[in-house]
Amino acid sequence: MKLWKGLVLGLALVLLTASPILAKDKGAETSAKAEKSALRGEYAIMASVCQMTDAQKAELEAVLKVKNDTLTALEEENRNQKKRMVEAEENGDKELQERIREEGKALKDRLLAIEADYRAKIAAVLTPEQGQAWEGFKLYRALMRRYSKAELDGGQKAKVRALANEAAKKMLAVTGTGKEAEDARNEIEQELKASVENDVLTAEQKEKMKPAAKKPKEKAGEEGGEAPAEM
Secondary structure, eight states: OHHHHHHHHHHHHHHHHHOHHHHHHHHHHHHHHHHOOOSOTHHHHHHHHTTOOHHHHHHHHHHHHHHHHHHHHHHHHHHHHHHHHHHHHHHTOHHHHHHHHHHHHHHHHHHHHHHHHHHHHHHHHSOHHHHHHHHHHHHHHHHHHHTGGGOOOHHHHHHHHHHHHHHHHHHHHOOOSSHHHHHHHHHHHHHHHHHHHHHTOOHHHHHHHSOOOOOOOOOTTSTTSOOOOOO
8 A cells, every 4th residue: 555655656746847848738728717717607607598609608708808898997997086086075176076077977878888788799699599598587587586485396487487488589579778668678577477476376375475464563551562651
């Protein structure tokens, strides 16, 4: 046994001392993997749910990298604005404070525009079928959170998933970003919730979903309550 341990240790030392290039290559590989981490969190879930190809993942990573770099620059600009505002307030410069506020509003508008632009770019990476699958999954996930107390079984979850996919089709058919489009999407969402509650949940599950009734506070002097102190 000691001989075996000695041979293993000796072999390890040889590999480490005689093969620095191999160790360097492994380090470079680890570093490369660390850099390829844009698809994490929500985007990792998207890649899995939509069964994205390697080419799509690479395209999405490229979009996300540019987006992250852009947002980092905006965050730095926002920090500078806050710093300038503090200095303006300390100096009592009202005119400069107002100008910085206007710059802040413009920065917020730019941020909203950038977010909308990159949402469109990210959506463009997906095929129409993948886009529908992703929207359906998000609706399904939201419903699972909403009705978690109901403890749905496997069959019920499958029904909810199907309802969510149908609702996703309707939502994707709604175009525009104005109030009318927003109202239409909200109506589809309300119809989806009603379908789950009417067609999926049992009476017992609906009861579980009801908020717990608050116990009424007993008034002093009433039966079961504490009598008022005599003056």
